[in-house]
Amino acid sequence: MVLFENIRFLDTTLRDGEQTPGVALTREKKLLISRALDEMGVSVIEAGSAITSEGERESIKAVANAGLDAEICSYCRIVKMDVDHALECDVDSIHLVAPVSDLHIRTKIKKDRDAVRQIAADVTEYAKDHGLIVELSGEDASRADLEFLKTLYSDGIDAGADRLCFCDTVGLLVPERTTEIFRDLSSSLKAPISIHCHNDFGLATANTVAALAAGAKQAHVTVNGLGERAGNAALEEVVMSLEWIYKYDTGIKHEMIYRTSRLVSRLTGVPVSPNKALVGGNAFTHEAGIHVHGLLADKATYEPMSPEYIGRQRQIVLGKHAGRSSITLALKEVGLAADDAQTEEIFNRIKQMGDQGKHVTDADLQTIAETVLDIYKEPLVKLEEFTIVSGNRVTPTASIKLNVKDKMIVQAGIGNGPVDAVINAIRTAVSSCAEDIILEEYHVDSITGGTNALVEVRVKLSKNGKVITASGARTDIIMASVEAVMNGMNRLIRVE
Numbered sequence: 001m002v003l004f005e006n007i008r009f010l011d012t013t014l015r016d017g018e019q020t021p022g023v024a025l026t027r028e029k030k031l032l033i034s035r036a037l038d039e040m041g042v043s044v045i046e047a048g049s050a051i052t053s054e055g056e057r058e059s060i061k062a063v064a065n066a067g068l069d070a071e072i073c074s075y076c077r078i079v080k081m082d083v084d085h086a087l088e089c090d091v092d093s094i095h096l097v098a099p100v101s102d103l104h105i106r107t108k109i110k111k112d113r114d115a116v117r118q119i120a121a122d123v124t125e126y127a128k129d130h131g132l133i134v135e136l137s138g139e140d141a142s143r144a145d146l147e148f149l150k151t152l153y154s155d156g157i158d159a160g161a162d163r164l165c166f167c168d169t170v171g172l173l174v175p176e177r178t179t180e181i182f183r184d185l186s187s188s189l190k191a192p193i194s195i196h197c198h199n200d201f202g203l204a205t206a207n208t209v210a211a212l213a214a215g216a217k218q219a220h221v222t223v224n225g226l227g228e229r230a231g232n233a234a235l236e237e238v239v240m241s242l243e244w245i246y247k248y249d250t251g252i253k254h255e256m257i258y259r260t261s262r263l264v265s266r267l268t269g270v271p272v273s274p275n276k277a278l279v280g281g282n283a284f285t286h287e288a289g290i291h292v293h294g295l296l297a298d299k300a301t302y303e304p305m306s307p308e309y310i311g312r313q314r315q316i317v318l319g320k321h322a323g324r325s326s327i328t329l330a331l332k333e334v335g336l337a338a339d340d341a342q343t344e345e346i347f348n349r350i351k352q353m354g355d356q357g358k359h360v361t362d363a364d365l366q367t368i369a370e371t372v373l374d375i376y377k378e379p380l381v382k383l384e385e386f387t388i389v390s391g392n393r394v395t396p397t398a399s400i401k402l403n404v405k406d407k408m409i410v411q412a413g414i415g416n417g418p419v420d421a422v423i424n425a426i427r428t429a430v431s432s433c434a435e436d437i438i439l440e441e442y443h444v445d446s447i448t449g450g451t452n453a454l455v456e457v458r459v460k461l462s463k464n465g466k467v468i469t470a471s472g473a474r475t476d477i478i479m480a481s482v483e484a485v486m487n488g489m490n491r492l493i494r495v496e
Helices: 013-018 027-040 054-064 080-088 102-107 113-129 146-158 175-188 204-213 235-245 254-268 289-297 324-333 340-355 362-372 418-429 477-495
Strands: 008-011 044-046 071-077 093-099 133-139 163-168 193-197 218-221 381-391 394-404 407-414 438-446 455-463 466-474
Touching (some): 008 235, 013 027, 027 044, 054 080, 071 133, 080 093, 080 113, 102 113, 113 133, 113 146, 133 146, 146 163, 146 175, 163 204, 175 193, 193 204, 218 235, 235 254, 324 362, 381 418, 418 477, 455 477
Parallel strands (some): 008 044, 008 218, 044 071, 071 093, 093 133, 133 163, 163 193, 193 218
Antiparallel strands (some): 394 407, 455 466
């Protein structure tokens, strides 16, 4: 029988996220992510590596002084200068990382095993003398000699280390070997041990859960599995595996998982793959008619858990694979009722769009349904006019005039480009009735070729957990974007 006991989570999103190519987190972004992690119930937040730069130290110090309940940690090499910089940041603890495989010892720091043991113990003692909690970590531990690793850990404990960590630095562990290692380490060492897994072979979550089942007391995780190369063990996957499969109460506020995933994705600029477990766009999305028919009878037929448990909702996608059950459920979702003949007509029109290779959005469904049901609903937000100014030496700026509930509103916005600028202007203009609308996804497809190509813009918008998709098709990408966003906003506001 698997037993879990007093498991903690050390989140390394802030540091490992910055190891992801192209990601650089500002002080403000780090604070936003840290507050979300703290509210979710994460035990330790590794806020960065203090040795990196002055700007990084300012960010880490801001997180450390933000009044959070979580322990705030800085990554450190086994170098006293790293510890000194961590102390400047007012952190509670350090993640002190020592190379332990012969490959890393020989090629990275050009020392021998005895030297690494001595340095690790000395720096641990130095950090403890300065009042820090120390988690002594073995880098590339899965390729290290296990007996040497245990002697290094034992030296660290004698020097005052509070916790230990085993790092599968290049993701070479398998669950069977993980179980053997952690049964040994947890029974032979007099300090709690953590697991830090990378996902190079897609086994980070499996290895993390195996380590916890074998005696590890803490898991290193990142939101959305962010991290260098293929990333790290994903917080949402580890937490929900323990909660839902093993029935262990992690203490994490699971209803915040999806919201935090979206926040991290937006702030890092790293999109979540549609087929990503739990938080990917397709995780609770259904199209095939046979699946939706089963869902109507019992949600458990094609869902392992309720999407509301992690703060999201299921979606019904319509297209060529849709069945009549899909149409019935989708109409119910938008508050429309149709008799059998009307449902059949809506079904045929949806199928026709799907056979033509078109994406059937929520807005398309509502338009088709309202046409068949002979319903006309005046848009709450109507475009009157807009102007864009953009260039290589001009900040992209948009001015827009909207009719919002029969009131003319003129607003301006700036952005990273003309599309971003006009969307920001629209969001500001409609803030009175759509303040919390978030642009979750934005896709552009060229339908025809050439510089005058017809383009289709598809967007996914959300408000208070409700998600809707919409599209616009024009030869002008900016106009297509405006059309898509306006369609989506009108539908979303109407649902509210």
